[in-house]
Amino acid sequence: MRYIVDWHIHSKFSRACSKQLELPVIDEWCKRKGIDVVATGDWTHPAWFKHIKDSLEEKRQGVYQLKGGGACEFMLVQEISQIYKKGDKTRRIHNLVFSPSIETCEKVVAELKRRKFNLRSDGRPILGVDSEDFYKMLKEIDEKIIIIPAHAWTPWYAIFGSKSGFDSIQECFGSMGKYIYAIETGLSSDPAMNWRLSSLDDVLLVSNSDAHSPRNLGREANVFEFDEPPTYDEFVRVLREKDTSKFKYTIEFHPEEGKYHLDGCSNCKFSCLPEESKKLEGRCPGCKRLLTLGVHHRIEELADRDSASVASRKIPYKSIVPLAEIIAEVVGVKSTQSKKVLAEYFRLTNDVANEFTLLLDTPIDQIKKVATDPRLAEAIRRMRAGEMNISPGYDGIFGSVKIFQ
Numbered sequence: 001m002r003y004i005v006d007w008h009i010h011s012k013f014s015r016a017c018s019k020q021l022e023l024p025v026i027d028e029w030c031k032r033k034g035i036d037v038v039a040t041g042d043w044t045h046p047a048w049f050k051h052i053k054d055s056l057e058e059k060r061q062g063v064y065q066l067k068g069g070g071a072c073e074f075m076l077v078q079e080i081s082q083i084y085k086k087g088d089k090t091r092r093i094h095n096l097v098f099s100p101s102i103e104t105c106e107k108v109v110a111e112l113k114r115r116k117f118n119l120r121s122d123g124r125p126i127l128g129v130d131s132e133d134f135y136k137m138l139k140e141i142d143e144k145i146i147i148i149p150a151h152a153w154t155p156w157y158a159i160f161g162s163k164s165g166f167d168s169i170q171e172c173f174g175s176m177g178k179y180i181y182a183i184e185t186g187l188s189s190d191p192a193m194n195w196r197l198s199s200l201d202d203v204l205l206v207s208n209s210d211a212h213s214p215r216n217l218g219r220e221a222n223v224f225e226f227d228e229p230p231t232y233d234e235f236v237r238v239l240r241e242k243d244t245s246k247f248k249y250t251i252e253f254h255p256e257e258g259k260y261h262l263d264g265c266s267n268c269k270f271s272c273l274p275e276e277s278k279k280l281e282g283r284c285p286g287c288k289r290l291l292t293l294g295v296h297h298r299i300e301e302l303a304d305r306d307s308a309s310v311a312s313r314k315i316p317y318k319s320i321v322p323l324a325e326i327i328a329e330v331v332g333v334k335s336t337q338s339k340k341v342l343a344e345y346f347r348l349t350n351d352v353a354n355e356f357t358l359l360l361d362t363p364i365d366q367i368k369k370v371a372t373d374p375r376l377a378e379a380i381r382r383m384r385a386g387e388m389n390i391s392p393g394y395d396g397i398f399g400s401v402k403i404f405q
Contacts, residue, residue, distance in 0.1 A: 003036045004356055005216060005235075007077045008096055008150060008184060009210030011042040014123035018213035023055045023074070025067065029214040031071030032091075032349045034219065034356030035262070037063070039096075042123030044103045044112065052076075062100040062232020073098045075232065076105055079150050079210075080167065081126045081157065082134060091167075092164040093131055094124075094150040094157045096184065096208075097138065100232045104142040111141060131159075135176040146179065146236055151210060152188030152194075153295040155260050159183065162293040162300065165304060181239040182206045187220065188195060188258025188295040188393065191250060191317045195274035195310050196303035204239055204315065207250040215336075216362055218356065219322060221251040250317045251356070255295070256392040257399040262294045264394030271394035275301045292395040319386070322349070322357045323400050326379045329403055344372055359383070379403045 012021040023040070030038050040056075042048045051239045056064040056074055064074040076099040083092050099105045112119060112127070119125050127134065131147075138145040149159040149172075156163050159172050166172040169180050182204040182259035185194055188283050191205045207220035224230070224238065224246050237244045255261055268286035274297040324336040324345050331340045349355055353362055359380065367377040382388060382403050393399035 001226055001229070002248075003226060004034055004077065004218070005222045005224060006030075006039075006209050006211070006220075007039045007098075007148070007206065008041050008077065008079060009041045009217060010079070010209040011040075011044045011048045011123045013042055013048045016212060017123070018157045020214050021212075023051060024070075025214055026217065027070040029217050032354060034354030035072055035218050037075060038217065038332050040064075040074050040107065041078050041319070043076055043099065043124040044080070044109055044119045044120070044125050046109075046120060048123055049105065049109065056320060058102075060229060060231045062235075063230070075103045076100070076102070076237070079124045079136075081124050081131060082124055082131055084128055084130050086130060087171075090164055090174075091131075091166070092157045092161070093159055093403040094154075095131065095134075096148040098146045098148070098232075098236070100142065100144040103201050104145065107139065111137065121134070121245055122203075123188050129171050132174040135179065136171060139176075139179070144233070144236070146181065146239070148206060149183045151188075152183040152190055153186055153189045153298055154261075155292055155294065155298070158186070160298060162298045162301075165298075167193040171204070180350045181236075181242075184208055185250075185252075186258065186295070187211075187253045188255050188260045189299065190255045190319065192307040192311065193255065194298050195307035195314055196299060196305055198304050199302075201310075204242055205250065206239075206366050207252055207259065207317070217326065218251070221356075223248045223251065244315055247315055249315060250318045251360075252319045254319050254321070254390055254399075254401060256390040257401060258295065259393040259396050259398045260292070260294045261296055261399060262394040263291045263297050263390045264294065264397070265289060266395040266397050271392065294394055318360065320359050321383050321388070321403070323359060324351065325401065326383065326403065327376065330373050330375045330379055335386050344376075345349050347372070375404075397402075 010017045012019045012042050057067045059065045080095050152158050152160050155161045170177045206222050210218040211217045262271045263277040265284035327341045327344050328336045364377050364381050389402045391400045
């Protein structure tokens with residue numbers, strides 16, 4: 001059985017997130033997207049945690065569903081923001097915390113409250129605690145808890161971020177580094193970029209959406225194959241043992257589309273490759289301020305090999321363009337929220353197949369028969385073949401994909 005999994009999303013209680021992000025709506029969109037297992041997100045927030053307990057029931061160990069049944073399954077995973085001093089530098093790190101049960105979540109929340117952390121102001125709370133110490137605390141509460149560093153290369157809030165990160169997992173997590181079984185590559189990097197670091201050979205690379213709205217669920221995801229429906233323990237075992245017989249591939253956003261791929265200055269609309277920013281001594285040629293160094297630059301700093309030399313030994317990946325973006329280009333509009341785009345998107349995902357099936361599996365000839373515009377089939381063919389032009393993102397500005405230009 002194929003399981004498509006997205007372990008990083010948010011709730012309506014996280015800053016800059018859609019008010020539509022409630023569990024029944026998430027369930028509905030997961031059905032439309034083709035997601036089988038999704039994170040609850042934000043279980044440290046008291047109002048969201050109440051919503052989780054009121055809405056979900058355990059289906060298998062550590063895996064939940066809407067009471068009475070739903071289209072997808074949920075796991076108790078949430079992002080934590082940590083800001084602290086280490087090595088004479090202020091560190092800003094985002095980590096995903098996986099909990100095996102509601103009861104464990106309650107124990108974690110109780111300990112965080114005892115330490116006087118503010119859990120009400122944001123679904124993704126800010127904790128002033130070192131990553132190593134935090135992981136030790138979690139393991140003392142429940143040894144089944146695991147941490148996966150989130151969007152590992154984002155400049156501002158990530159384990160390897162150019163602004164406030166570290167150079168290695170060990171430097172960040174110390175003695176707890178042995179319990180880091182995976183890192184999340186983030187939207188601005190793909191597995192091949194991460195393969196360039198031999199220091200990451202001992203961890204798996206996972207990909208998730210970091211969705212701040214229902215329509216962004218599944219921008220990235222992980223694909224597993226199981227003979228029996230998986231439990232929380234089984235998912236963790238696959239990560240811990242690097243079981244490639246179960247973990248088949250990841251579904252990727254094109255990293256150039258990510259908003260921190262290249263170096264750049266958003267104020268001056270300037271971007272460049274690492275080689276050029278070095279020549280510019282890291283300063284914008286327009287305003288002379290320091291450039292925000294992107295993921296590409298940071299990986300160049302830490303890489304010690306070419307990815308091609310190890311590709312055959314790694315979990316593969318498939319790059320996609322979201323269906324709404326493809327439809328928008330086909331119908332000739334800029335907004336993926338236009339009436340034309342939404343009408344075709346909902347028609348296809350209601351009447352034909354879910355989004356992942358359409359993008360990855362449905363034969364092109366069949367898409368030709370069901371699409372309102374026959375160019376949609378050609379666009380999906382080109383997407384699968386990698387025949388497209390991408391303008392890379394930088395300094396908080398998303399990149400753009402053009403299939404017919």
